[in-house]
Amino acid sequence: MKWLLLGALLGLLLVSPPLLALVLAAVTAALSKPLLVAVGLGLAARPYLARRARGWAR
Numbered sequence: 538m539k540w541l542l543l544g545a546l547l548g549l550l551l552v553s554p555p556l557l558a559l560v561l562a563a564v565t566a567a568l569s570k571p572l573l574v575a576v577g578l579g580l581a582a583r584p585y586l587a588r589r590a591r592g593w594a595r
Contacts, residue, residue, distance in 0.1 A: 550557050567573050 550560065
């Protein structure tokens with residue numbers, strides 16, 4: 538499902554170039570907020586850390 542959504546987003550960006558500027562502005566604004574970056578990194582690292590923690594519990 539996520540690949541389908543990614544493909545749809547890339548297709549929209551190819552069809553409508555001004556949309557690319559809007560998306561880049563939104564991403565830049567989100568990355569300028571340290572709290573959002575920290576939450577994103579935490580969500581990305583969570584599955585890896587959960588797998589490692591399961592091994593420690595044995």
